[in-house]
Amino acid sequence: MARNSDYNRRRFLKATGAAALTTSIAGCGGGEGTDTETDTSTTETEEFEGHDSYPYSPGETDVASAKQVMEEAGYGPDNVYELDWLQYTSPAWKEMANTIRSRLESAHIEMSIAEADFGGLLEKTEKGDMDAYTLGWIADYPAPQNFLQLIDPENTVYDAEGSTPNGARLFWSEDAKGSPAVRKFMTEQFDRIQNNPEQSDEAQATRDDATAKMEEGLWESAALIPVYHQVSQSFWYDRLDYNPPGGMGGSRAKENISVGGLEGKDRLDKISATFSALDPIASGNTASGRKIMNMFDAPMNYHNGTTEVRNLLVEDYSISDDLTEYEFTLKQGIQFHGDYGEVTADDMVYSLRRLVESPNSTNTYFPNSVLNIVRETDDDGNVVPGSTGVEKTGEYSFKVSLEDTFPFALSVLAYSAFSVVPEGIVGDIEGYDGDMSWEEFSTSNPVGSGPFEFANWESGNGGEFSADAFADYHGQAPAIDGIDAAIITDTTAQYNYFLNENADLAAIPTSKYDPSKVSIDRTEDGIDRGTYGPLQNDKTVNMAQTPTINSYYVAFNLENVPKPVREAMAYVINRDQFVESVFKGRGASAYHLTPTQVYPGGADAYQSHWQGE
Numbered sequence: 001m002a003r004n005s006d007y008n009r010r011r012f013l014k015a016t017g018a019a020a021l022t023t024s025i026a027g028c029g030g031g032e033g034t035d036t037e038t039d040t041s042t043t044e045t046e047e048f049e050g051h052d053s054y055p056y057s058p059g060e061t062d063v064a065s066a067k068q069v070m071e072e073a074g075y076g077p078d079n080v081y082e083l084d085w086l087q088y089t090s091p092a093w094k095e096m097a098n099t100i101r102s103r104l105e106s107a108h109i110e111m112s113i114a115e116a117d118f119g120g121l122l123e124k125t126e127k128g129d130m131d132a133y134t135l136g137w138i139a140d141y142p143a144p145q146n147f148l149q150l151i152d153p154e155n156t157v158y159d160a161e162g163s164t165p166n167g168a169r170l171f172w173s174e175d176a177k178g179s180p181a182v183r184k185f186m187t188e189q190f191d192r193i194q195n196n197p198e199q200s201d202e203a204q205a206t207r208d209d210a211t212a213k214m215e216e217g218l219w220e221s222a223a224l225i226p227v228y229h230q231v232s233q234s235f236w237y238d239r240l241d242y243n244p245p246g247g248m249g250g251s252r253a254k255e256n257i258s259v260g261g262l263e264g265k266d267r268l269d270k271i272s273a274t275f276s277a278l279d280p281i282a283s284g285n286t287a288s289g290r291k292i293m294n295m296f297d298a299p300m301n302y303h304n305g306t307t308e309v310r311n312l313l314v315e316d317y318s319i320s321d322d323l324t325e326y327e328f329t330l331k332q333g334i335q336f337h338g339d340y341g342e343v344t345a346d347d348m349v350y351s352l353r354r355l356v357e358s359p360n361s362t363n364t365y366f367p368n369s370v371l372n373i374v375r376e377t378d379d380d381g382n383v384v385p386g387s388t389g390v391e392k393t394g395e396y397s398f399k400v401s402l403e404d405t406f407p408f409a410l411s412v413l414a415y416s417a418f419s420v421v422p423e424g425i426v427g428d429i430e431g432y433d434g435d436m437s438w439e440e441f442s443t444s445n446p447v448g449s450g451p452f453e454f455a456n457w458e459s460g461n462g463g464e465f466s467a468d469a470f471a472d473y474h475g476q477a478p479a480i481d482g483i484d485a486a487i488i489t490d491t492t493a494q495y496n497y498f499l500n501e502n503a504d505l506a507a508i509p510t511s512k513y514d515p516s517k518v519s520i521d522r523t524e525d526g527i528d529r530g531t532y533g534p535l536q537n538d539k540t541v542n543m544a545q546t547p548t549i550n551s552y553y554v555a556f557n558l559e560n561v562p563k564p565v566r567e568a569m570a571y572v573i574n575r576d577q578f579v580e581s582v583f584k585g586r587g588a589s590a591y592h593l594t595p596t597q598v599y600p601g602g603a604d605a606y607q608s609h610w611q612g613e
Contacts, residue, residue: 050213051219085113093134099578132569144594145194145408148594178558222566226552228583268482294451294467299418316329327399337470338447340447348398351418354428357385551594
């Protein structure tokens with residue numbers, strides 16, 4: 001039984017630029033008489049006690065060990081394991097897959113490579129219709145628990161006919177081809193994290209110890225192989241005064257904070273990918289999330305995309321001793337765009353109810369699986385209207401009640417899905433007829449309380465999105481009159497648009513990126529800053545880069561793929577080589593699922609743990 005009852009597939013984000021998020025799906029094969037059903041390295045009666053360091057030849061391409069582990073399991077020239085690799089369309093990952101395939105041939109693994117659209121790829125993995133695959137995870141909140149829940153065995157078994165857990169599709173069930181002792185160990189360590197939510201030093205020490213042990217259990221199982229943590233880069237012309245976002249990424253940053261001004265013009269010109277909705281409860285990708293972040297405000301905010309959580313809509317809050325009740329007091333005088341007046345507790349209660357109860361909500365993962373807000377469900381698993389655990393406690397105050405203790409609620413409430421909208425603006429939950437249809441609200445008339453208000457959206461490739469500065473914004477006033485974003489899907493076309501100086505700020509696709517043109521002259525607040533160039537237009541632009549809080553990995557369906565195959569894959573993945581040659585240095589090698597920024601003790605502890613120092 002999965003711990004979480006709801007799952008929102010959008011958290012498996014498709015990366016842009018240097019690192020496209022991909023998935024691979026594999027089919028297994030093996031000869032008769034080959035014992036691949038169990039992992040004999042740790043028997044059912046033995047206990048797993050951990051590893052001193054990463055065990056699969058780090059920094060090497062160890063084909064010899066891959067071959068050895070497969071031959072010890074009974075594989076050979078006449079008994080080859082067949083592996084089908086299916087991925088999201090990505091030239092960079094395809095290059096890496098081809099390299100892996102050539103290495104695995106020497107280890108008696110025959111790997112085929114195919115591509116699929118992102119939605120189909122996710123659907124297959126949710127149903128268990130795969131053996132091996134690659135995915136990525138970006139932090140919902142900056143804590144190890146958000147990553148480690150992906151490898152909690154009880155949270156990885158999907159039911160294709162019902163609700164799905166928030167796991168990494170490992171299918172780490174009792175039928176998994178691996179050690180029951182390691183499975184038990186992983187479950188116990190995750191329980192140590194879950195059952196010690198207090199903010200005491202003792203509880204923190206317990207969580208830190210369990211985090212390291214779970215990473216060691218992951219090494220032992222080879223159930224999921226971390227490959228790299230992405231580095232985010234920004235490039236901009238001198239005319240833009242820009243403060244680049246931190247490790248939570250640009251989709252968590254507001255441009256009234258990051259943009260300090262423009263010379264010679266009044267509006268910021270950008271580039272955008274396509275998106276489908278501008279409703280906070282239905283923001284389905286990073287492109288829409290960036291628009292929503294600028295037009296809407298949530299109770300809390302990751303200040304300029306850093307891990308620092310600040311009050312935004314609220315001026316004060318209180319938390320119950322058991323960390324299950326959070327009461328907030330809103331700032332008074334916050335104005336909605338248009339003629340919708342002041343933000344009150346009624347608006348906040350309505351907005352959170354929509355997030356949980358509306359059929360238009362594609363972000364129920366956050367209130368239901370992460371926060372686990374109190375709610376009732378009917379026999380079909382649908383939330384009973386009006387049962388969501390959020391209530392008005394005063395004209396400007398409201399309370400959110402959780403089913404279980406959760407210490408990271410303030411961080412989660414900084415996500416744009418929790419943004420406030422005017423009470424009753426859409427009639428998609430019980431008790432409201434709505435001022436407009438959901439289609440109108442989400443595409444042509446979104447109303448929020450953020451620093452920019454909607455102006456225009458011409459959807460599709462070749463279209464444009466525009467938003468104007470909101471004169472009555474309650475926070476820091478924008479330094480620009482508005483934002484205009486050209487919607488361009490082709491990465492070469494995006495790059496040419498930037499070269500022609502039609503955009504003030506942009507990313508550079510991996511195919512056009514040259515690491516030799518980077519010059520870093522300083523590091524501020526963990527962000528490397530410098531210049532890049534010259535470009536083909538003979539201009540040198542400003543640049544910044546920072547590790548973002550994410551992990552990309554190769555993983556397996558443990559009910560299908562035997563451990564020797566998983567270990568062989570681990571031996572031939574040379575992270576440093578792939579980061580430098582495939583992703584052109586725009587990443588950091590990953591030996592833990594937990595990124596460096598949230599690993600207990602930070603980057604130094606991260607390195608010393610996998611290196612065994």
